[in-house]
Amino acid sequence: MKLYIYEHCPFCIRARMAAGFHHMNIENIILQNDDEATPIRMIGSKQVPILQKDDGSYMGESLEIVRYLDELSGKGRLKEEIRPEIQTWFDNVSKYVTRLVHPRDVLVDMPEFATQAAIDYFVRKKEKNIGSFQENLDKTDEYMQKIRADLADLEKWVVSPEGLNGTFSMEDILVFPILCILTIVRGLTFPTKTQAYIDRISKMTNIPLFTDRAI
Ligand SMILES: N[C@@H](CCC(=O)N[C@@H](CS)C(=O)NCC(=O)O)C(=O)O
Structure with missing residues (x-):
């Protein structure tokens, strides 16, 4: 496949x-x-x-x-249940996380942006939704404050590094990608349990973080 x-x-x-x-x-x-x-x-x-x-x-x-x-x-189905507080957290953070992340996506070496035409396409398309990449970068401190408050909330609901609700499930499929893309933001630190969770799920699923390339 x-x-x-x-x-x-x-x-x-x-x-x-x-x-x-x-x-x-x-x-x-x-x-x-x-x-x-x-x-x-x-x-x-x-x-x-x-x-x-x-x-x-x-x-x-x-x-x-x-x-x-x-x-x-064939190894059994991932539990579908999403705690309502997790769904609300996801819906809320999804509304603004791209403002922090998209302007950075084109500044690090992503393979999908191998040509200037690919970069221009992305910038043109995403700026229609979130406004100027530069203006969003200039507002980094403001968005960082917001995400830190939201990460502090999430920290309370991290049950285990193996899975947000204790075992790997659909909650992780929802939340980990958001945390993973946030590792592209230089200077953003995660609360202790959340950081352990990110590291563990990254290993378990073989998805590298962006930490080394953070900008
Ligand atoms: N409903 C789709 C959404 C997928 C989606 O929005 N993908 C984005 C990339 S993150 C995309 O391909 N957007 C078109 C583009 O970037 O031009 C799914 O969950 O698979």
Whole structure:
């Protein structure tokens, strides 16, 4: 099987987590960010992740891919239950996390931005949603204050480094990608239990953090 992704993409991290957790032999293929033709040919829209199954067919929704791989692994299903406070935390943080992360995505060496055209495509598209990358970078302190308060909340709900609710489950598929992409923000430190959780899940799922490249 093949998984088409961008390295910066949190939805792709969901699918990569399921593959990594179950030690599945899946080839990751990183598309250029301005390549519209390939994903449109595969699933009819310009979105990743896309899983190409062994029979050649494509699947294009991150949570569907996670459930498919989980089922295929034969090792039992990931618990679906999401605590309401976790869902609320996720919905809230998702509203602004891209303002911290997207402007940095193009400043570090991401393979999906190998050409200036790919960078320009991303900047043009994302600035429509969050406004100027430079203005967002200038507001780093303001967003850092906000995320620190939200991380302090999350810290209370981290039950174990092995899984937010005690064992690896859909809660982790939801929350870890957000924490993972936040490691691109230089100077952002995580509360103790959250940091241990991030490190453990990164190892368990074989998803590298961005810490070394933080900017
Ligand atoms: N509903 C989709 C959302 C996936 C999604 O939004 N992917 C983003 C990347 S993080 C994307 O491909 N956006 C198009 C683009 O960046 O041009 C899923 O969960 O799989």
